[in-house]
Amino acid sequence: MMRPGLDLRPVPFRKMHGLGNDFVVIDARAGAPRVTPALARALGDRHFGVGFDQLAEILDPDRPDEAARVVFWNPDGGVAGACGNATRCVARLLMEESGADALILRSERGPLACRRRPDGLIEVDMGAPVLDWTAIPLARPADIDALPIEGAPSAVGMGNPHCVFFVDDAEAVALERLGPAVERHPLFPERTNVEFVQVLSPGRIRMRVWERGAGVTLACGSGACAAAVAAARRGLTGRRVEVLLDGGALQIDWRDEGVVMAGPAALVFEGRLSPEFLAGALGAGAPAGAIGAEAPSGALGAGAPSGAGGAA
């Protein structure tokens, strides 16, 4: 039921995916109202909302050489510092909009150079891996190539934390049981994404993933980058690998300039969030500048990072 006197307008959105890692994309450029943690949680509900693994919010750039800023929300209402698959989706949209074959997006972790390859795949330089325990972050000093956790996983940061286990058979891993336990392991003060990796050959790995703030997903771009870095550091693979995920394959190349990921980006549908849904999602109201605010001002709404234990 809509609150009396609340004037909400439908909010356009797109549904996209990269290898089945699915996203709602909201364009909040040009002073359009901002996403709030409450909206992200309501919209992320696959029964009462639209459902997504992440919500990508596109914002105006603050540098002339960049196309846009992008904020990634998890369905728990927290903000993630990186999302490789959603970065490709946003890059595809903005390349189609501008006609360019290359552009720079900025996320919480910094600039991300994106380009469309001749084979149609979208390539993103995800930046250098974070290998310093304080920055991943870990709660205390530890060997990042053999953490003091059963199974001796690796820790790698890609703008978000990842805990990578090497296993003999990725299909046999009890992801739904182990994922949530490792996500909240005390060694990871901001929680962590969890990857289980089976090395198939020096150029190919199989990976299954449990995402922080989202659960089991069909693919994770930053996780594939982290897994490739962890495997190469252990000498199990070269620096160029194909990563086989439940939703398909990503190509990862750990170069001097950064970890470069290539994969598809698909548009599924476009829609509009109804005023009725927005009123229910926003409950007692939204802050100025946010979707559902009665007098949008363009002010930035801020969500707590998923790592800070969820959003307000």
Ligand SMILES: N[C@@H](CCC[C@H](N)C(=O)O)C(=O)O
């Ligand atoms: N699906 C993403 C990663 C999403 C972020 C993650 N859940 C987090 O909280 O860090 C990807 O493709 O990288």
